[in-house]
Structure formats: C-alpha cells, structure tokens
Amino acid sequence: MAVMARKQGSHSDITGPRVRDAALRLIARHGYAAVSMRQIAAEVGIQAGALYNYTPDKQTLLFDLMQGHMTDLLAALEAADLQGNSLARLEGFTRFHIRFHLPRPDQVFVSYMELRNLTDDNFAAVEALRRAYEDVLENILRDGEAEGVFAVPDPRITTMALIAMLTGISNWYRAGGRLESDKIEAIYWDMVRRAVTASAR
Amino acid sequence: MAVMARKQGSHSDITGPRVRDAALRLIARHGYAAVSMRQIAAEVGIQAGALYNYTPDKQTLLFDLMQGHMTDLLAALEAADLQGNSLARLEGFTRFHIRFHLPRPDQVFVSYMELRNLTDDNFAAVEALRRAYEDVLENILRDGEAEGVFAVPDPRITTMALIAMLTGISNWYRAGGRLESDKIEAIYWDMVRRAVTASAR
DNA sequence: TTTCCAAATGAACAAGCGTTCAGTTAAATG
DNA sequence: CATTTAACTGAACGCTTGTTCATTTGGAAA
Incomplete structure (x- = not known):
C-alpha cells in the first residue's frame, strides 16, 4: 500500500479517459464556455456530479487537455530526433508538424481557440510550452541563415508565419x-522550402 | 412621414454603434458564449433590456458583426482594384490583406473564432462571403500558373496556406x-512571392 | 406650456450553470 | 458469506443566463 495503485476492475481507469475524450470532442465542437459539465457527463453516460471524481473543476479539465496536447507534441518532436543540416531539419520539422497535427483536429482546435478561457497561471504554463515548440523552428531558421542556406530577415516572424501556414x-x-498526408506534406514542404530560401528574382 | 427617418437628437443612432463596438471588443476578448448581454449593456452604460432596441437577439448581434466584417472586406478589396499581371495582382492582394486586417484585430479574432457559434443559416451566409474572398486569391494563382509565372500544383491548397499565413x-x-505595417508587408510579400514562384533548387 | 414618443429602466420569467454531498450500488477483499 | 469501499446517483445550493414587458424619463414638436 505504499503506492496508491488503482483497484483491479475499478471503473475509474476507463471512465477517466472517456471523460477527457468527451470533453475534448464537445469543446472542439462548441467551445469551452458553451459546453456544460452536464453535457460532458451525458456524453459519457454518467451524472454531472461523478465528473468530479476525475477533475477538481471545469477549468482544470480544459487545462489538462491543453497541457497534455503540448506535452505530447514536444515529446513527439524530441522522438523525431531532427538531424542533419538546417535544410534537412526544416524538412523534418515541416513533415513532423503535419504528421502530428493532421490526425488530431480536435486537439488543434482546442489548443488554438481556448487559450483565452484559461486562467492567467494556466495560460502562462501552456504559452511556455508553445513557445518552446516555436523556438525549435526559430533555431533551425537561424542556423540556416548563418549557413547561408536561408534568406530570412526576421526569423521570429518567419517562424510565426510558417507555423500559422502549417497549422492552418x-x-x-x-x-x-x-x-493523403503524403501529398499534403509534399505540397507544404515545397512552399516552406521556397519561402525561406533565396530566389533568383 | 413617408420615410421612417430617425428623429433629430435621438440617442439610437449613437447607442447602436456603441452596442456593436462593445459587443465586438468583449466577444474578441472573452468569446461569444462567455459574454452576457448584461456585460455588453454595462459596457455601453445601459440596462440589458435596452439592447433589444438594437438587436432582435444575441445570435443576430454576432451575425451582424461577422457579416459586416466580411462585407467591408469584400468592398475594400473591390475598391483596391487589383490590376496588371498575376504577380502584380498577387502583391496587391498580399499588401491589401495585411493593410486591411492589421488595424482590425478584434474583427479578425471574432470572424475566425466564432464561426461555430453561428446558427446553420448564419454560418452558411458568412462562409459564402469568406469563400468569395478566397476565390479572388485562388483565381490570381490560377492565372499565374497559366502564365507560367507561378508553380502552384494545387491552387486551392495554396490559397488556404497563404491566407492562413497572412491572417496569422x-x-x-x-x-x-x-x-511597422510597411516592414511587415515587405517581409510577408517576399515569403508569398517565393512560395509560389518556381525555384532553382 | 403641453403633448408626444423614442429610449431606457427595472423587475420578472423559466431555464440552465458549476459545484457539493449524503446516500445507494455493486464488485473485490478477507 | 460478510465487509469494505470506489464509483456513482440525484437532489439541492446560490447564481447567472437570454429575453420580455409594463412603466418611467426627458427632450423635441406643436
């Protein structure tokens, strides 16, 4: 009993994820403020009160969804292990971003639309994770500029421009x-590459 | 009395715009569902009931804001009168988009975040206006492809990519x-131009 | 000065909100 | 079989919501 291990056969390790899934889907569809705890509970098939076995309150439920998404994103980027010269890493980043986000439309929607519904502290935490992700791309651009491969007058702005384009x-x-994902990756990688490399003009 | 002319000195032609301004600012800040009619009324300095002299209901208030924004956008684009070859028109469109959207952050926010809070009919109406705007860019890209100036394998996707980048x-x-706006226009026009024109590679 | 009426008030409405909690249920444990 | 307890119910709480409407207000018209 050193560890608070969950009981075998307990429902909580099934209901917990179901609550998060229902919350994610409903919030993506209708927005945080427009979705009630009763709606989420109904989607899971329980009463509203039972939700509070899985989250202290509605705000924390939203925060956990958003923080979880950003944490997954950063862990997956780490695992992608971008290597090589700046051009190769930019291609790796571009394809990674598309491949990660494409199957997760609800997470993307919530993570970009519900920032204003986070409390100040929660917002700061999510924003820091997002900034860490952006910085990976920004550093690739700076390296490429130093190597003379990229022509990027303002790496920070280009970072925001590329991420907006890809997330769009x-x-x-x-x-x-x-x-298909492959086709989309090819089209976008072509645009990204051309947008940051010097042109004949 | 053939015309329902507003009385001289009537408050309604002052309060009306103030209601819309307050609603726009509050909805941009907190979201449609999170803002109450009482909050909007308080911002204007009147009671909630008086709002219904200026809008039949909350939904219509949102719709009018969004439709108004899209209508203004299309009218301004028309007035910009893009001419010349496809490259010149693409530059014109890019600079127009930035110049129109930069001073209107609240309208942009609301128009892109509150689509899901529109009723089906209202959504369809706003979506049609948005599509008309996108089509202007798409046609420029198609023309440029035909002229051999652009290398755009999928004009529709490139349209979405460029608009996402610019609106971001x-x-x-x-x-x-x-x-400054000038500097931003220059940086983005450079990226747009390179993204759609063929590269040496 | 009296009349008029657009504009705004302020109270009321039914419904829904997030959250709490005493009580019920049913499956795992001893 | 008896006991324990995590999971859940269902009712209740104080409060807010969008909207309606009889009544009041105050400035322009006559």
Whole structure:
C-alpha cells in the first residue's frame, strides 16, 4: 500500500479517459464556455456530479487537455530526433508538424481557440510550452541563415508565419478527403522550402 | 412621414454603434458564449433590456458583426482594384490583406473564432462571403500558373496556406510593436512571392 | 406650456450553470 | 458469506443566463 495503485476492475481507469475524450470532442465542437459539465457527463453516460471524481473543476479539465496536447507534441518532436543540416531539419520539422497535427483536429482546435478561457497561471504554463515548440523552428531558421542556406530577415516572424501556414491545414483538411498526408506534406514542404530560401528574382 | 427617418437628437443612432463596438471588443476578448448581454449593456452604460432596441437577439448581434466584417472586406478589396499581371495582382492582394486586417484585430479574432457559434443559416451566409474572398486569391494563382509565372500544383491548397499565413499576423502583431505595417508587408510579400514562384533548387 | 414618443429602466420569467454531498450500488477483499 | 469501499446517483445550493414587458424619463414638436 505504499503506492496508491488503482483497484483491479475499478471503473475509474476507463471512465477517466472517456471523460477527457468527451470533453475534448464537445469543446472542439462548441467551445469551452458553451459546453456544460452536464453535457460532458451525458456524453459519457454518467451524472454531472461523478465528473468530479476525475477533475477538481471545469477549468482544470480544459487545462489538462491543453497541457497534455503540448506535452505530447514536444515529446513527439524530441522522438523525431531532427538531424542533419538546417535544410534537412526544416524538412523534418515541416513533415513532423503535419504528421502530428493532421490526425488530431480536435486537439488543434482546442489548443488554438481556448487559450483565452484559461486562467492567467494556466495560460502562462501552456504559452511556455508553445513557445518552446516555436523556438525549435526559430533555431533551425537561424542556423540556416548563418549557413547561408536561408534568406530570412526576421526569423521570429518567419517562424510565426510558417507555423500559422502549417497549422492552418486543420481548417480545411478532413480525413478521407481527396488528399493523403503524403501529398499534403509534399505540397507544404515545397512552399516552406521556397519561402525561406533565396530566389533568383 | 413617408420615410421612417430617425428623429433629430435621438440617442439610437449613437447607442447602436456603441452596442456593436462593445459587443465586438468583449466577444474578441472573452468569446461569444462567455459574454452576457448584461456585460455588453454595462459596457455601453445601459440596462440589458435596452439592447433589444438594437438587436432582435444575441445570435443576430454576432451575425451582424461577422457579416459586416466580411462585407467591408469584400468592398475594400473591390475598391483596391487589383490590376496588371498575376504577380502584380498577387502583391496587391498580399499588401491589401495585411493593410486591411492589421488595424482590425478584434474583427479578425471574432470572424475566425466564432464561426461555430453561428446558427446553420448564419454560418452558411458568412462562409459564402469568406469563400468569395478566397476565390479572388485562388483565381490570381490560377492565372499565374497559366502564365507560367507561378508553380502552384494545387491552387486551392495554396490559397488556404497563404491566407492562413497572412491572417496569422494577428496572432502576434501588436500596434506600436517593433515592426511597422510597411516592414511587415515587405517581409510577408517576399515569403508569398517565393512560395509560389518556381525555384532553382 | 403641453403633448408626444423614442429610449431606457427595472423587475420578472423559466431555464440552465458549476459545484457539493449524503446516500445507494455493486464488485473485490478477507 | 460478510465487509469494505470506489464509483456513482440525484437532489439541492446560490447564481447567472437570454429575453420580455409594463412603466418611467426627458427632450423635441406643436
């Protein structure tokens, strides 16, 4: 009993994820403020009061979803282990970003739309994670500029521009649509590469 | 009395715009669902009931803001009167988009974040206006492809990518920040141009 | 000065909100 | 079989929501 291990057969390790899944889907669809705890509970098939076995309050539920998404993102980026020269790492980053975000439209939606519904402290925590992710791209751009491969007058702005462009895919992409991930990656990598490398002009 | 002319000195032609201004600012800040009619009324300095002299309901208030923004956008684009070859028109579109959106951060925020809070009919109406705007850019890209100036394998996707990139400026731009509109236009036009024109590679 | 009426008040409404908690349930433990 | 307890119910709490409407207000018109 040294560890607070969950009981075998307990429902909580099943209901917990179901609560988070329902909350994510509903919030992505209708927005944090527009979704009630009763709606989330109904989606799971329990009463509203039972939700409080899994979250201290609604705000923490939102924060956990957003922080979890950013943590997963950073861990996956780490695991992608970008290497090589700056051009190769930029391609790696571009393809990683698309491949990670494409299957997670709800997380993307919530993470970019519900920032203003976080308390100040929670916002600061999520913002720090997001900044860490952006900095990876910014450093690739700075390295490429130093190497003479990229022509990027303002790496910070280019970082924001590229991430906005890539994340915007979620605005139109629908699973099972006319384009596969591979095709999308190819199109966007082409645009990204051209946007940051010097042109003949 | 053939015309329902507003009485001289009537408050309504002053209060009306003030209601819309307050609603826009509050909704941009906190989101449509999180803002109450009482909050909007308090911002204007009237009671909640008086709002219904200026809008039939909360939903219509949101819709009018969003439709108004899209209508203004399309009218301004028309007035910009883009001419010349496809490259010149692309530059014109890029600079127009930045110049129109930079001074209107609240409208941009609301127009891109509150789509899901519109009723189906209202959504369809706003979406049609947005599509009309996107089509202007898409046609420029198609023309440029035909002229052999652009290398754009999928004009529709490139349209979405460029608009996401340009509109993303609102995510980081703050009036009075380190960069003027001219500088931002130059940086983004450079990226847009390179992203769509063929590279030596 | 009296009349008029657009504009705004302020109270009321039914409904829904996040959250709490005493009580019930049912499965695992001893 | 008896006991324990995590999981859940269902009712209740104080408060806020969008909207309505009879009544009051104050400045322009006559």
